[in-house]
Amino acid sequence: MTDLYEAMSTLRAVRRLREDPIPDDVLQRILQAAAWAPSGGNVQPWRIVAVRDTELRERIGDLYRPQWEKYGAAARAGLQQLQGEARAKRERMLAAADHLGDNMGKAPVLLVFCFNPDHMAITDADLDRPSVVGGGSVYPALQNAMLACVSEGVGCTLTTLLCYAEDEMKVLLQIPDDWYTCAVMPIGYPVLGGHGPISRRPVSKLCFADAFGDPLD
Amino acid sequence: MTDLYEAMSTLRAVRRLREDPIPDDVLQRILQAAAWAPSGGNVQPWRIVAVRDTELRERIGDLYRPQWEKYGAAARAGLQQLQGEARAKRERMLAAADHLGDNMGKAPVLLVFCFNPDHMAITDADLDRPSVVGGGSVYPALQNAMLACVSEGVGCTLTTLLCYAEDEMKVLLQIPDDWYTCAVMPIGYPVLGGHGPISRRPVSKLCFADAFGDPLD
Numbered sequence: 001m002t003d004l005y006e007a008m009s010t011l012r013a014v015r016r017l018r019e020d021p022i023p024d025d026v027l028q029r030i031l032q033a034a035a036w037a038p039s040g041g042n043v044q045p046w047r048i049v050a051v052r053d054t055e056l057r058e059r060i061g062d063l064y065r066p067q068w069e070k071y072g073a074a075a076r077a078g079l080q081q082l083q084g085e086a087r088a089k090r091e092r093m094l095a096a097a098d099h100l101g102d103n104m105g106k107a108p109v110l111l112v113f114c115f116n117p118d119h120m121a122i123t124d125a126d127l128d129r130p131s132v133v134g135g136g137s138v139y140p141a142l143q144n145a146m147l148a149c150v151s152e153g154v155g156c157t158l159t160t161l162l163c164y165a166e167d168e169m170k171v172l173l174q175i176p177d178d179w180y181t182c183a184v185m186p187i188g189y190p191v192l193g194g195h196g197p198i199s200r201r202p203v204s205k206l207c208f209a210d211a212f213g214d215p216l217d
Numbered sequence: 218m219t220d221l222y223e224a225m226s227t228l229r230a231v232r233r234l235r236e237d238p239i240p241d242d243v244l245q246r247i248l249q250a251a252a253w254a255p256s257g258g259n260v261q262p263w264r265i266v267a268v269r270d271t272e273l274r275e276r277i278g279d280l281y282r283p284q285w286e287k288y289g290a291a292a293r294a295g296l297q298q299l300q301g302e303a304r305a306k307r308e309r310m311l312a313a314a315d316h317l318g319d320n321m322g323k324a325p326v327l328l329v330f331c332f333n334p335d336h337m338a339i340t341d342a343d344l345d346r347p348s349v350v351g352g353g354s355v356y357p358a359l360q361n362a363m364l365a366c367v368s369e370g371v372g373c374t375l376t377t378l379l380c381y382a383e384d385e386m387k388v389l390l391q392i393p394d395d396w397y398t399c400a401v402m403p404i405g406y407p408v409l410g411g412h413g414p415i416s417r418r419p420v421s422k423l424c425f426a427d428a429f430g431d432p433l434d
Contacts, residue, residue, distance in 0.1 A: 002221040114383060
């Protein structure tokens with residue numbers, strides 16, 4: 001039994017993962033958590049391909065490496081603006097992300113989240129700004145899976161960088177034409193401490209009362 | 218203390234809500250759950266406007282009613298294809314949704330989720346299919362808030378239909394030009410049983426091994 005708030009408040013990105021396999025029953029509970037998530041019209045317009053095959057994982061890792069290198073270089077450039085503990089913290093994060101960039105293919109399971117937009121009512125599709133509503137029927141499942149990882153003592157993190165290599169991912173995993181990819185979640189037992197303390201803005205900075213910007217209290 | 222898997226497996230849409238207020242400490246815990254959610258680069262590019270003002274809630278309810286009427290009519294047309302228990306179940310759902318359509322403004326709190334796309338790395342923005350990745354930094358917070366509602370005994374449901382009235386919502390809630398809305402979650406104590414059993418596809422229909430469509434076992 002895992003306390004809900006305990007799981008939420010310790011869900012952090014775990015980027016150094018051991019190669020040991022995830023037992024089938026543990027994986028099953030993580031996938032069940034995803035399956036419980038609500039979706040628009042209860043359509044569940046998502047699927048997960050759980051990649052355990054060694055060669056497929058290596059090839060996905062090979063697709064991820066150059067994407068991370070590009071993104072990581074940009075993130076590293078931003079380090080200049082930081083000082084002291086904030087900078088040290090960001091450097092530790094980048095070192096862990098570099099490790100994942102080199103080793104994603106060695107995580108024992110890669111959960112590849114797919115979605116089908118034909119099964120979604122995307123109510124903001126025609127607005128003159130980026131659309132996000134389609135994600136409302138997919139990312140709750142992903143959040144459930146990550147919370148389940150905390151409960152199971154399994155490390156996890158999430159990347160959307162492989163959308164840049166979606167064509168190659170679709171060929172590798174035989175994803176049908178009308179399905180697409182929206183996230184990859186490498187999971188595995190943690191090398192270090194695993195899930196734990198997180199750093200987030202306080203509610204008072206994120207939540208308002210009756211008007212945007214008005215304090216809640 | 219609420220068990221994580223218990224909360225996930227009983228999170229259902231609760232559409233008949235009592236008008237009684239939500240105590241501040243309960244609301245605070247629901248918002249804290251949202252604040253704990255991960256987001257791309259830990260940027261937290263979302264905000265919540267918690268609407269408790271009676272007139273504002275009424276006006277949001279007035280914006281929701283015609284949107285639901287349109288959507289509900291389409292949903293009702295699909296009833297013809299169903300028979301027996303499936304049809305009866307769908308009719309009960311539609312009756313509850315009609316109730317919400319008429320009474321959303323009476324829910325004691327409307328949580329309006331906002332996001333800023335300038336703070337997001339939308340990795341699928343340039344792909345030749347609907348983009349969903351922006352939602353990856355918003356809907357995990359929303360899922361956390363809904364799970365917290367289960368823990369607090371508070372009913373909740375989610376609608377994205379008010380994106381069709383985004384301009385009016387932005388004026389009502391004084392939302393800045395570069396922020397947008399992606400969901401409204403009416404919350405309140407349930408009139409009937411509240412959260413409980415859910416109906417979802419089994420993991421075997423949603424999750425595959427190594428290739429899309431290949432059984433996991």
